[in-house]
Amino acid sequence: MQRQNWRSWWKWILPVVLGLNGAVMMLAPAAWYPAVPGVIQTGPFNGHFIRDIGAANLACAGGLGWWALDRKQVGAVFVAAVFLDLHAMIHLITPFAPGCGGRPVQDLARDFAGVFLPAIIASLIVWRGLKRKEA
Template sequence: MRNPILAVLGLGLLANGLFMLLAPASWYPAVPGVSATGPYNPHFIRDIGAAYSVSGAGLLALLRWPQAWPAAIAGSAFQLLHALIHVFDALQGRVAAGHLLNDALLVVVPALAALALSWPRKAAPAARYA
């Protein structure tokens, strides 16, 4: 496997997204801290589940096809914006300060890792054949 961390992130995001899409009523109480962010809304949870699913699929596509980096970057951008919303809400006092540690581990760190692992690397120069 090309990058096991990218694989774990992609599978984790995709699994979370599918869980949100297929069983929002089970997902809502299962994820620590979610209930502190607002009331249960199955439509909203499925909307976010769709974004998580696409984000995870973009990272997994990058494992197979290096040219899929724009899809991986787009999915990572969603994750990063999502993480910034969590940080902003904590700084505004909308959630308890202790919630930020949970968010750091489950939202912020994975978003930064996804973006870093998705960023295109300079390819080695192609060999020239005469």
């Protein structure tokens, strides 16, 4: 019985976190900007840009939430995973690019939980969902 309880709530963690983050980014970008570790090092405050990324996070949360309600909706997670994976690739490449900081190990470690882990989780959901469809 406990295992079933785990299965019923774990799938909501990522959409809730992405949704909350996206909402704060859209509603209070000036508060979000200094509150998230490492964001200030990525460049000057740009409220429009932060709201754009917040909107993308909300869209990802919607796709993941749709999947959480109906596990057959792998396409909704696929779209979320595309953004999350592309965002992670930017964070993977940028620390090594000339003039972009020069602290790759620290930057990658800092970004793991907030950038790379959501991309990995969404990609695994898609991969697992596609494997189920093949079976």
